[in-house]
Amino acid sequence: MKISxxxxxxxxxxxxxxxxxxxxxxxFCVLLISLLLVGCSVLFYINMNSMILGLGNQNEVAVYIExxxxxxxxxxIGEQLKTMENISTVTYISKKEAYERMQNQILQGKEIFEYxxxxxxxxxxxxxxxxxxxxxxDTVDAITRIEDVQSADSSPQVAEFLRELRxxxxxxxxxxIIALAAVSMIMISNTTKAxxxxxxxxxxxxxxxxxxxxxxxxxxxxxxxxxxxxxxxGAYFITWAIYRSVYDILMxxxxxxxxxxxxxxxxxxxxRLYCGLAYLLVGSLVGAFGSVVSTRKHLDV
Amino acid sequence: xxxxxxxxxxxxxxVDALNNVSLKINDGDFAFVVGSSGAGKSTMIKLxxxxxxxxxxxxxxxxxxxxxxxxxxxxEFRRTLGFVFQxxxxxxxxxxxxxxxxxxxxxxAPLKYIRKRVPYVISLVGLHAKTNSYPDxxxxxxxxxxxxxxxxxxxxxxxxxxxxxxxxxxxxxxEIVELLKGINDQGTTILMVTHEHDLVRHFGGRIIxxxxxxxVYDEIVTGTNSEILPEVELAQAMENAARxxxxxxxxxxxxxxxxxxxxxxxxxxxxxxxxxxxxxx
Numbered sequence: 001m002k003i004s005x006x007x008x009x010x011x012x013x014x015x016x017x018x019x020x021x022x023x024x025x026x027x028f029c030v031l032l033i034s035l036l037l038v039g040c041s042v043l044f045y046i047n048m049n050s051m052i053l054g055l056g057n058q059n060e061v062a063v064y065i066e067x068x069x070x071x072x073x074x075x076x077i078g079e080q081l082k083t084m085e086n087i088s089t090v091t092y093i094s095k096k097e098a099y100e101r102m103q104n105q106i107l108q109g110k111e112i113f114e115y116x117x118x119x120x121x122x123x124x125x126x127x128x129x130x131x132x133x134x135x136x137x138d139t140v141d142a143i144t145r146i147e148d149v150q151s152a153d154s155s156p157q158v159a160e161f162l163r164e165l166r167x168x169x170x171x172x173x174x175x176x177i178i179a180l181a182a183v184s185m186i187m188i189s190n191t192t193k194a195x196x197x198x199x200x201x202x203x204x205x206x207x208x209x210x211x212x213x214x215x216x217x218x219x220x221x222x223x224x225x226x227x228x229x230x231x232x233x234g235a236y237f238i239t240w241a242i243y244r245s246v247y248d249i250l251m252x253x254x255x256x257x258x259x260x261x262x263x264x265x266x267x268x269x270x271x272r273l274y275c276g277l278a279y280l281l282v283g284s285l286v287g288a289f290g291s292v293v294s295t296r297k298h299l300d301v
Numbered sequence: 302x303x304x305x306x307x308x309x310x311x312x313x314x315x316v317d318a319l320n321n322v323s324l325k326i327n328d329g330d331f332a333f334v335v336g337s338s339g340a341g342k343s344t345m346i347k348l349x350x351x352x353x354x355x356x357x358x359x360x361x362x363x364x365x366x367x368x369x370x371x372x373x374x375x376x377e378f379r380r381t382l383g384f385v386f387q388x389x390x391x392x393x394x395x396x397x398x399x400x401x402x403x404x405x406x407x408x409x410a411p412l413k414y415i416r417k418r419v420p421y422v423i424s425l426v427g428l429h430a431k432t433n434s435y436p437d438x439x440x441x442x443x444x445x446x447x448x449x450x451x452x453x454x455x456x457x458x459x460x461x462x463x464x465x466x467x468x469x470x471x472x473x474x475x476e477i478v479e480l481l482k483g484i485n486d487q488g489t490t491i492l493m494v495t496h497e498h499d500l501v502r503h504f505g506g507r508i509i510x511x512x513x514x515x516x517v518y519d520e521i522v523t524g525t526n527s528e529i530l531p532e533v534e535l536a537q538a539m540e541n542a543a544r545x546x547x548x549x550x551x552x553x554x555x556x557x558x559x560x561x562x563x564x565x566x567x568x569x570x571x572x573x574x575x576x577x578x579x580x581x582x
Contacts (some may be wrong), residue, residue: 005409018396205390208350209451210380211407 009215011221023195024227027287030191031231032238034184035283039132039275041180045173047265052166054264056133061154061161062093063126067116069148074124077146081126087137088131095122107109121148134161190289192224196294203298220291228287232279239275243268302328303349303459303492308358310344311516318344321358326492326507328458331485333501334494336511342494345511346463348552349492350384351375356427363458380408383452383489385481387464389444391436391451391578395422398432408455422450442473449480453489460484462493466500478504 017024061080065074074092081090093101099119103110130139142237143152196203206216248258250265268275302325310319319341336342347353350358351367360367363381368379385490392402398419405415423432426446434443445465453461461483467472478500480495485491495501501508505524510517 001409002411004412005406008406016394200391202392202394205392205406206403207406208379208384208390209404210376210378210382212376215407227556 003080004126006218009218010222013219014226015232016219016223017226019193020199021099023191023198025189026224027180027188027195027224027227027232027291028231030187031228031283031287034180034188034286035231035235036278037180038177038184039235039279040242041173041177041273043239043275044244045169045177046271048173049166050170050266051264052162052259053133053258054134054157054168056130057156057292059129059133059136060144060153061128061130061152063128063143063152065123065124065151066148066150069124070071080127080146081143084139084142086131087128089129089130091127093125093127095119098122098125104139113299128152128166133162160189165201185286188286189262192242192287192290192294196220196298198299200286203295207299217292217295220295221288224287224289224291225284226287228283228290229280230283230286231287232281232283236279237285239279240268240272302326302361302363303490304359304361305345305348306359306361308348308355308360310341311356312352312461312504317514318428319348319355322511322514322516322555323358324509324516324519326355326490328490329485329488330507331482331491332493332507332509333504334492334509334511335496335498335501340511341514342511343463344514346461346494349461350382351378376407380455381458383455383457385445385448385452385460385462385465386468387440389436389448389468391444393436396433396435397428397439397447397450398463399448400436401454404451418454425453428448441469442476445469445473446480447479447482449477452511457489459490460493464490464494466497467496471497471499474500475503 002024046114063077065077078090078092083089096119099122102122103113128143136154140152140154143149203216247265247268303324305322305324308319308322309317311317322341323343323446332344336341344353348355348367349362349369353361355368358368363378364480365374365381366380366409367378392403394405401422402415403420405418410418419532420429420432423429426449428443428446428450430441431447436447440448446470448465452462460481465481468479471478474497481493482504502525505522507521509519
């Protein structure tokens with residue numbers, strides 16, 4: 001086919017949007033809503049996952065060093081911990097700090113401290129947070145194997161709970177996303193079918209004058225592609241507006257942020273590119289192929 | 302050229318739409334196909350457009366054996382045809398110009414040629430002033446002219462017109478057939494299906510009558526160019542013509558006892574229609 005022919009078919013596709021504006025608008029809206037439903041579910045899942053990971057990061061591992069270990073060796077252990085896999089932060093807890101922490105943690109019977117006037121009996125230690133809570137047990141085991149480390153305490157129940165929570169959230173969100181995607185496909189399919197059905201005679205006439213299936217489908221492809229692209233763009237801007245509002249509201253909740261960690265809610269700037277590309281790509285492809293597939297039934301003339 | 306060789310069509314419900322039909326229409330012919338509703342005319346048109354396949358027999362159109370034609374070759378075959386339908390079948394979202402130019406676009410014709418050819422065929426059908434109008438803005442007669450221009454634009458060997466006058470005023474019907482006759486004079490084969498006996502009588506030419514899926518009459522008659530024979534009389538002649546043909550299929554001794562169909566036709570239309578002899582069958 002000549003370039004002028006391809007240009008003609010592409011122009012036909014764009015002109016058809018205007019000529020069939022009501023159906024094109026219906027397709028645009030259905031695609032937009034579908035993309036928003038699925039897109040927002042995915043973003044919700046990403047943030048839930050990030051928040052659970054954030055909770056996990058609050059799960060500290062207390063590392064105790066053997067008594068009478070020289071300060072140089074303690075510092076060496078500190079450096080060694082920093083180079084270990086899956087360790088996110090290492091904070092040195094001196095004997096004095098440990099003593100103060102203990103005083104704060106004991107709510108009843110504080111009188112006992114009146115009889116203790118020295119903190120030298122406390123061990124040196126480190127407070128560690130891990131990057132991946134799922135690997136907590138392995139990390140704790142590795143720390144315990146370090147020479148001069150007396151013990152490493154963690155709360156495996158918390159890690160276990162978070163792992164379970166993450167699994168449940170993944171399952172529920174995954175099912176919701178699949179269900180929404182399926183519903184969206186049905187909605188899109190019905191709308192494109194209705195749009196093509198309204199023009200079935202047009203397709204039949206084209207067949208009678210000897211148009212090939214590709215010739216007939218190309219304008220429908222372009223039409224679906226352009227409509228889908230704009231639906232994707234629309235969905236992106238709506239998501240951006242909603243996301244920013246929700247993000248600002250959550251960030252204002254100090255308590256919540258303390259619990260989950262300030263960075264556990266993903267800022268929109270971090271996902272802007274992926275979000276935009278995904279919306280535009282999925283919107284365009286679903287629009288284009290939805291439209292082309294719907295013509296199939298009417299091409300058999 | 303159109304050739305049907307012992308063609309039968311049986312629909313899935315068991316209905317025999319065409320029954321062992323043989324027919325040959327030579328290049329440059331103008332043939333009317335007449336018959337009552339359900340006679341098999343539409344089935345024949347569908348066959349010729351390769352919309353359906355024959356249950357048995359061969360259908361040859363413009364050198365393509367449709368019984369053996371692969372699906373991917375159908376567009377190529379259809380480009381050798383022009384078609385005109387009763388309901389015009391114009392694309393509503395396209396102007397007159399675009400509807401006609403579309404056929405050339407399908408052929409991937411150069412833009413220069415399209416710009417020259419389309420206005421020419423529009424002027425041939427006398428619709429120059431309506432070039433940029435949409436089908437909704439045209440009368441029935443004008444729509445059919447556009448359909449004819451569209452059928453004509455790719456200079457086809459054969460134009461199939463299925464009841465082209467069915468949706469337009471009677472006086473305009475004559476104009477439409479005149480137009481088709483003019484196209485035929487240039488060498489294009491025309492196959493026109495119609496119910497309107499007045500038109501057939503007026504213009505004459507080859508008349509093929511299909512009844513109950515069989516060709517019961519196939520003759521060339523001279524047109525009256527006037528309305529001498531009342532419609533009912535011609536219809537009666539056609540019906541009478543149909544009857545003996547069935548009887549021809551009977552054993553010779555039985556058929557001989559019945560009136561031969563040629564005599565019956567001549568008697569019915571004596572003085573008005575001159576029989577010119579049988580066409581190729």
